[in-house]
Amino acid sequence: MLDEPMPSPVYRFQPHWELLPAGTRLWRMHSSRFAAEEFKPFDPDDPAPGRFHATAGDPYPCLYAATDAETALAETLLRSVPFDIETGSRLVPWASVRGKSLNVVRTRRELKLVSLCSGAALAAVRQDNLLLENEGEEHYRNTRDWARELRAHAPDAMGMIWGSKRNPSRQALVLFGDRLAHLADGPLEALPYRSIADLGSPDGVKEANQLLEPLRSAIREPLHR
Template sequence: MSFQQRPITFFPMTGEELRPNFKVIPAGTELWRVHKSKYRPHQFNPLLADIHFDGGRFEGTPLDPYHSLYVADSALTAVAESMLRSVAWNGTKRTIPYAAAHGRSLSVLRTTCELTVVSLIEEKDLAAVRRTADLLDDERSYAKARRWASEIRAQAPEAMGLVWQSRRNRPENSYVLFHDRFAGCHCGALEVVPERGFADLGSPEGIEEVNRLLDPLAAEVSKPLR
């Protein structure tokens, strides 16, 4: 990966100095990712979110145009974070539409150097960046969360991403990584672990694997309509 860092242009969310707490991901750590199959396993999402509306919680925007890559501590957490959003209980199990698995892959990445990320895991970590759990839990304010991510990035130029406790598989962690903070990692900071993961989660074998993973969370992906 070879990225050129770009300047951040945004309207500050606060005049206060943030004092973020950092967490170091050691070299050799394995992280799991669910991604569109058209992307390489370690390819950052090249799309930017809208400033006010569409887009993920911590994706870059035209005001702060970084590319993002979401990973998790385990296969289950990666699948749950990708597929369990806004899925309601329906009887004894949560049913996930087949479209959530179609065209997606499950991959394993390994860090080749230490990654320094801002921790949002504990309440004290959120307080350090002048936020509460709403930054992570509120489904209605993704645009505001993206602005706060830019504020954190601006005040913590060494931060290569963020880490927080998964809302869908506590207490494991989810991460977002910022592509423009990897310029100093020679030879690429993430390598693909071969023969791990699943190339086609929408295949019959892929659906079986996803449902095996999701069974402890009482959730399953529906079969495709014939």
């Protein structure tokens, strides 16, 4: 549906909502430059912006997370990674985790999210499953434009939540930093529980591969560091 023009001002999205309770644990894989609870600011020179990143017309900070550790890793590492014919596993280059961390945070308050978790929820915002399943830079340019339009129609949305493409039955989400900036202590607090400070270290790769093993995936360690 993203090849259609953006809706005119006459058309209004009618989102389905999901309330994420205070105290919910969320996992995120992110650059180690950022703290566990820190939102990534908009960067017009970002070489690989995500599906629902900001645009120059709506430059909000964002934070991607998932409902469990393996989904946080899978959503980031397994994009367009095929199964290797010889090993039967998806092999992730070590460079993909160099300088990255896996952390768990806890929500400090209830968060109001636009749900994209069903066909009806997607249709309510004039989309279908292709919004979440297609990949590639051209597609992502369209999804970012759509996210900007959605935010304009839903000014109280603090983010969006959807079913994980790479770990079905689990959920991934994005939070909008500008919609949460008014909270004095921030919307999230970092927890030490099962965090991996350096995913590129030998111990980090070992721990991450234990999480990825049920998904028949693994980080391929370099021969020389």
